[in-house]
Amino acid sequence: MLQALGGTVPPNTDHAVSVSLPTWRTNVGYEEGEDWVMTKMKCGYPRFFVHPIIQKLAQEIVRRVGDLNLETATLFASIKTARICHSFLLGKIPAEQAHKVRIVNFVPSPHTEAGSTAVTSTLSCVIYPNEYASIAKQVWQHSGNGISSRRGEFCLGALEDGFLVEDKGSATAELISQRPCKGPRRYQAKNGARKGSIGDSPPRGNEDGRDYAQFIEERFGRNLSTSLANQAKLAVRKRIAGVLTADVELPEALETASSEGRVAGISEDDVLLYPSGMSAIFNAHQTLLATRGELPSICFGFPYTDTLKILQKWGPGCVFYGHGSSEDLDDLESRLKAGERFLGLFTEAPGNPLLKTPDLKRIRALADQYNFAVVVDETISNFININVLHLADIVVSSLTKIFSGDSNVMGGSAVLNPHGQYYAALKKSYDRDFEDIYWAEDAVFLERNSRDFISRIDKINSTSENITAMLKESPLVKNVYYPKYSPTKPFYDGLRNPNGGYGGLFSVTFHTTDEAIAFFDTLEVLKGPSLGTNFTLSSPYVLLAHYGELDWARSFNVDPDLVRVSVGLEEVPDLRARVQRALDAVQNVRK
Structure with missing residues (x-):
């Protein structure tokens, strides 16, 4: 069962979202950057570990337009997203070094099919000194x-x-490039001499686009068209809006819809897709700043690490309420009564990794009274289990997780509440500023993966309740963190859909570090970052997310030795047997 250190999770998956860190020690070694771990990493969670393919592309970009010995590149799909990186760099480096940071753009050559439905991509590269x-x-x-x-x-x-x-x-319009570049492979002679290349007269076949069509066919094994990608995105948006709940093929998905979605009057036009869940959160914050002005934000509850970093590093900062308690809301209300004003409140329902649910009804009442937006991250439980949209202005989610399940594609969404107090202003801002940079092939994979997500969630809910009950009964376990057993269960239940469950994520702690290590190392499931996978996945989450700030995490009652488990589609007896063997290992340590 144990996947080798550094291997893809799931195994044998070129675009895997997770990576195998199969023991407690390997997780510590990864955080410490130890060579015995890092040299074996074939991939990693994509926002933390740049995929080898992207590393190779970045090196090739720098080879062509920079200095490989001195410079590095970070790659984006658009000029707008590259400029965000460029601006951030300029704000952190000495002013006299600013000229060394630049954006170089790459565009489809006129050898591609102008005006066709064939997929193309631009590339915006931020190039900067290695340091x-x-x-x-x-x-x-x-x-x-x-x-x-x-x-x-x-x-x-x-x-x-x-x-x-x-x-x-x-020069680009004239198709002139001074740098040496291979032409399309079909026009290269067998002995290596080029019969026609970019920079020379174009190969004659390019005049009608046949060569680019062949390129697409070779890359994808079929013609992947922009129309197919757009259809996939539309089907995904309809599922997220809740107006498509049937498990159907793509053509039928575009025709099938119920009369009601997550709230009355919602449509797929209120759903925006992003390349990742974090991108959805980042852009929600950026859109609120553009809509409401430069105001500080509120981060309520112990959050996924990058949400807090976004609010702290972009804009005028934030007030952080790490416990997410009623006392925190009392303090916030006193600030509001004293005249403080905020851009928006960002929270998770439930939170990660303690699975606590905020009092969204009280938060909504404060937002209405004191004019701030509410942004809720529903990734952990998802909209099949709970409905938070009527209490939020924007609901964000990582589609990488249970919506996809296969752990082989990234994605994110933002959903606007059509009845929210800022809906008209937000809609105007999104219509003006939103750019669709979700890659065509990723959209096709996400749409296929998500067709059965409702039935998957039902099974995972049931299994998770069974396993958490088993752990709650064990005297070896210190705490089980799961919405069903949380002191905030009434808040969660107030959000639950009629057939909704408590989700597939839970955390467990033990009485000593050695016991936690024994449980984690013995548990026969795949080990690595991420959650919401179709297979059970575990990690020492706090070590991975907060290794450099463990005392800070502990101050919010987040145990550094916590083990997080995301339940998959395994059969209950099988998974119970694996958990029991891990508990037996804890018992042996205690002896």
Whole structure:
């Protein structure tokens, strides 16, 4: 069962979202950056670990337009997202070094099919001195706007075959590139001499686009068209709006709809797709700043780490209520009564990793009275189990998780409440500023993966209740954190849909670190970051998310030795047997 250190999770998956860190020690080694771990990493969670394909593409970009010995590149799908990184870098480095940070854009060459439905991609590259890589990585991690590995794979092939070229203004329009570049493979002679290349006269076949069509066919094994990708995105948006609940093929999905969604009057037009869940949160914050002005935010409850970092590093900062308690709301109300004003309150329902649910009804009442927006991250439980949209202005989610389930594609969504107090203003801002940078092939995978997500969630809910009850009964266990057993259960139940459950994520703690290690190391499931997978997945979550701030996490009652488990689709007897063997290992340590 144990996957080798550094292998993809799931195994043998080129675009896997998780990576195997199979023991407690390997997780510590990863956080410490130890060579025996890092040299074996074939992938990682995409916002924390740049996929090898993207690394290769970045190196090729720098080789062509920079200095490989001195410079590094961070890659984005649009000029707008690249400028966010560029601006962040300039704000962190000495002013006299600013000229060394630049954006280089790559665009489809005229050899592609102009006006056709064939997929193309632009690429905006922020290039900077190597010593600033850690600063750029913050943007990659926090914003979630970086390119996906599938887009990276496509762009690398297009670059090598001459279908993606540096944008040099008028020079690009004339299809002139001074840098050596291979032409499309079909026009290369067997002995290596080029019969036709970008920079020479174009191969004659390019005049009618046949070569690019072949390129697409070779890359995808079929013609992946923009129309197919747009249909997939539409079906996904309809599912997220709640107006499509049937498990149907794509053509039927575009025709099938119920009369009601998550709230009355909602449509797929109120759903926006992003390359990751974090990108949805980042852009929700950016949109609120553009709509309501430069006001500080509120981060309510112990959050997923990057949400707090976004609110702290962009805009005028935030007030952090890490306990998410009624006393915290009392303090917030006293601030509001004293005249403090806020942009919005960002929270999770439930939170990660303690699975506590905020008092959203009270938060909504305060927001209405004192004019701030409410942004709720529903990733942990998802909208099949709970409905928070009527209490929020924007609901964000990581589609990478249970909505997809297969752990092989990233995605995120933001849903606007059509009855929210800021709906008209937010809709106007999104209509003006939103750009669709969700990669075509990722959308196709996400749509296919999500067709059966309702039935998957039902099974995972049931299994999770069974396993958490088993752990609650064990005297070896210190605490089980799960919405059903949380002191905030009444708040969760107030949000539950008629057939909704308590989700597939729980956390467990033990009485000593050695016991926690024994449980984690013995538990026969895949081990790595992420959650919401179709297979059970576990991690020492606090070590991974807060390794450099464990005392800070402990101050909010988050145990550094906590083990987090995301339940999959395994049969209950099988999973109970695995958990029992892990508990037996805890008992042996106690002896």
